[in-house]
Amino acid sequence: MFEDFNIENLENSKEILEVKIKESKNKIEELLKIENKTYENFVMPYQEVGERLNEFITPIFHIDSVKNSNLTQNVLEECLPIISIYETELSQNDYIYTSLKDIQDKYYTSLNDIQKKVLENEIRDFELSGCHLEKDKKDKLKELNLKLSELSQKFSQNLLDATNSYEMICDDYEDVKELPKSDIELASFEEDGKTKYKFTLQMPSYLAYITYGSNREKREEIYRAYCTRAPENENVINEILKLKDEKVKLLGFDCYAQYSLSRKMAKNEEEVVSFLEELGQKGKQKAKEELEEVAQLAKEDGIDNIKSFDLSYYSEKLKKAKYDLDQEFYRPYLEQNSVLEGFFSFLNEVFKVEFVDITSKTTSWDEKVKIFNLKEDGKITGRIYLDLEARKSKRGGAWMNNWHTHYIDTKNKEHLPTAFIVCNFPPSKDNTPSLLRHDDVVTLFHEMGHALHHLLSKVEEPYVSGISGVAWDVVEFPSQFLEYFAYAKDVLKIFAKHYKTKEVLDDDSIQKLINTRNFQSSLAMIRQIEFALFDFKLHQKLYKDAEEIQDLLDSIRAKFSPIIPPSYNKFQNGFSHIFGGGYAAGYYSYKWAEVLSADAFYMFIDSSNLFNKTLALKYKESILQKGGSSNMDKLFFNFAQREPSVDSLLKIDGIIS
Structure with a gap:
């Protein structure tokens, strides 16, 4: 039913990959020889070829980020060029492109909406990959894609090495x-x-x-x-920006931001910039007031000019003074296993999905990894791997990665989805369990929102099932939506139990946590706006060197940020979301999607019942089960029966009343 995670043969990955790519090419050649191509005999098996190859490739990337070693680095370095060349050649294959176009033209009226969406996405992606270009330009694009994938990996490795050293x-x-x-x-x-x-x-x-x-x-x-980590990334960034600019101009776009938006829900560059600047303008005065409050507290210690490295320290003191909140007090109540057990109980109650621990019955990459099967209506429907604790060989941050996707194949066999959640929570030791901060709990809820979006899919076409085919600027919607429940009193009471006494966290302590949710919410929002505007504007034209890039960042900070970091701060050299991940000209997505998530959560608030099962199941059916099979604006409207409102986000964050 499920493929076990097994990397015993990791050192031979390159050879196995070459065989699998050859098999994929042969299968596609067979499909292209079909005279009367239809959706059933061409598009479906074509998707299956892609899925099978992806299922082999995913663990190679995954193991390098969670169990990094010389071996994993070498394997990835060997495999990256092969993958990049294959994907570029595939994406520029005129015969596949024209076959898809022909099927779309010939059978459009007989296709269902999901099949139309698959074809629409694929044809768009072929065009964005340069399928319409002359051979010399295609070759150039292939070369650029290979270099970019290598540079992205180099950026991440530099950052990891610097972090570990x-x-x-x-x-x-x-x-x-x-x-x-x-x-x-x-x-x-x-x-x-x-x-x-x-x-x-x-x-x-x-x-x-x-x-x-x-x-x-x-x-x-x-x-x-x-x-100041990884200063060598300054040169990597310059090269990435130059190559990306060259790539999109080959494809006929004015800039990378324009290219990026062709796959997103936002309509144009102006819409994104004005959206971010509107939020920035609405939040910056309150952010100044929040900073002044911290600065006043620092003055009591004789610090007249508060610096960036003081902010977390004095903010924590201010939070404690205002709300009498001691984060350490909460951690014994947020023991990792207890949190998981209660979280799963909550998810089962509202979404009717059960988590069954099978850790001892299958394999993974580390002894701390926990593995669960998902069951709905008594039937196993998915599998999730949780790798939650920090260790030296693991990349920083938290993420969800999809491995297998839900779909029905050409032989009418159902394929079940799998996903990984990776976090960096305080590690457990022999005498100390993993005791989480409440922020860690929020992170867990966030990543589980992504995972459920993938694992609860009921779409039968793999390329638009789960998170596949979901526009990047709305992919954060389900994750942010689930975050809000991490502050709900009735949800916290399910799992916030002292790991020694089993005493449930009292109402007053929970209320303090809820009260602090909007502590410095404007400062936090302005920080996100700074990152998002920097990312988006960085990709609206070519910035040629580190000085120009720094000037751009400084100008955005001068306009919105109440505290300016010291000149040695080179935040951009560690901005792995856009230089080592997939968020280039898309970091605004966090705020864009947050409008949807806040509005959806407000529906639960307005219903006066956060355990509103009718509403939760409607959300599950309208959003989670539909994956990328339809545009999110349409799915959201079907769920809410109205357009989303920015005010819901500003209200939840306490920025407006």
Whole structure:
């Protein structure tokens, strides 16, 4: 039923990949020889060829990001050129393109809406891949795609290497005395008969010191290390931007932003920029007021000019003063296993999906990985792998990755979906379980929103099932929607239980968490606007060198940001979303999709019941089960029976009343 995750033969991946690509090419050649091509005899088997190859390739990329080693790096470096060349050749194959066009023209009236969507997407993607170009331009595009995939991988590897190479040692307990006990335990080690404390740029460790570190000089030391990582990425960025500009101009676009929007829900560049600037203008005054509140607190310590490396530390103090909130108090109530058990219970109650632990019955890549089958109406419908704890060999951040997709093949066999959720939560030790921050819980809800969007799909065509075919600027909608429930009192009560006493978190403590949700919400929004505008404007024309790029970032900060980072901050060298991932000219998607997610959640608020099963099942059927089979604006309208409103987002964030 499911393919087990098995990388015993990883070192031979290149040879196996070459065989599989040859098989794929042969199968496509067979399909192209069919005289009377139809959707059934050509498009469906063509999709299956793509799915089978993707199912082999995904673990190669996945293992390099979760269990990074010289072997995984070498394997990926060997496989990347082969994959890139194959995908470019495939995407420029005139015969496939004209076959799809012919089927669309000939059978359009007899196709269902989902089949029409598959053809529409594929034909668009062939055109965006240069299928209409002359041979010399196609060859050039192939070369550019290969270089870009290699540079993207190089950017990520540079960042990971830089993250792993840094350690900050504190000899004095005074420097760590304000840290939560569990963070002190994780950082402590013995050397020459003395207890010392080690901090790294791994996110749990970095956040612990930047938020609670008593020594201002040490805070700046680790902050500086974090925001000056991988200076060599400056040259990688210049090269990526140059090649992307060259690529899209070959395809007939004015700039990369224009090219990017051709696959998104947003209609044009002006719409994106005005959307972001409108949010920025509405939030910047309140952000200034939020910063001033922190600055006043810092003045009590004699700091008259608050800096970026002070912000988390004094914000945490202010939050505690305003709401009497001690994050450390909550962590024993948010033990990882308890959170998972309660979270699954909640999902089963509202979406009628059961999670069955099968960790001991199958294989994965690390002993800490947990594996679950999903069941709906007593039938197994999907599988999920959870790799939640930080370790040195794992890339930072959190993400969901799809492996298998739900579809019905040409032999009428149902293929079930699988997905990975990867996070970097505080690791468990022999004597210390993994105790989460509430922010970690929110992250888990977010990534599970992505996973359910993929795993609950009932679409029968693989290229628009699950998250496949979903426009990039709305793909965050289901993940952000689920996040809101991580602040709901009745949801928290299901799993917030002390790991020793089993006592449930009391109402007052939960209310404090809810009250803090909008703490510095305008500062957080302005930060996202800064990232999104920088990304989008960076791709509206060619910025030729690091100085021009820095000037752009500085100009956006000057317009919106209430606090300007120190000049040594080179945030762009670590902006892996756009240089090492798929968010180039698309980072605005987080805010764009948040409008949908906030509006959908408001429907539950308006119903006066966050466990509204009728509404939850309507959401499951209208959004989650439909995957990419229809445009999200249409799916949202079917669910809500109206257009989304920006005001719902601003209300939920407490920016307007």
